[in-house]
Amino acid sequence: QKEVEQNSGPLSVPEGAIASLNCTYSDRVSQSFFWYRQYSGKSPELIMSIYSNGDKEDGRFTAQLNKASQYVSLLIRDSQPSDSATYLCAVNVGIKSGGGADGLTFGKGTHLIIQP
C-alpha cells in the first residue's frame, strides 16, 4: 500500500517569512514528485515537480527531494497572504512493472495560513 504522509496543520507563517512544508512517502520505487496548491472549493493546481535528488527552484518556490530518506519538501520564500491554501504532496511510481501507467498517490495536504 503506497502512502504519502503530510502534517495536516494548520501551519501558520508570518507574511514575508519562509514557509516549509514536508512530505514523506513509503514506496521506494517512486519516481516523480509533485506539489499542488488547492484553494478552498477549487481544483488542485500544479506548482512544482521534481524527479531527481536535490533542490529545484522556481521563483519563490523550492522543492527538495531526498530519495534515500523518502522525503520531499516545499519551501515558499517571502510568503504572501495569497499563498494561504492547502498544499498537496503527490507521488508517482511511473510505469507499472506489468506495463501500463499509474496515477498519483496524494497526501491529505497541509493547510497553510499566511498571517498579514
Add this chain to the structure above:
Amino acid sequence: NAGVTQTPKFRILKIGQSMTLQCTQDMNHNYMYWYRQDPGMGLKLIYYSVGAGITDKGEVPNGYNVSRSTTEDFPLRLELAAPSQTSVYFCAISREVPSEQYFGPGTRLTVT
C-alpha cells in the same frame, strides 16, 4: 484548468440513481484519470486510461465504470449511487508518464 472541462459542476442524486460525469480535454493528451476527494482528505484514484480503448482500475474503483472511445473524452459512470459516493470528482490529464497531471474544475456530487 489546462484545457480540461467537466460537467456538471454540481449534482444531487437520490440513492440508487445513476449518472455519468463528463470529462473532455482539448490538449490531445493520451493519459486521463478520475480522482475523488472527500472532505479533509487527499485525492484517491478511481480509474485511469492510457489511450483510447484502454482503461484500468485505480485504488477505489468499486461502484464506478469508465470508457474511453476517443482521445478527448473520458466519462465516469456511477451505477446505483450510494451515500458513500458523495464527494468531489476531479478529472486529470497528462502528456506522458511519469509527468505532471493537470486537473479539471471538478464535479461536486451529493447522494442522499
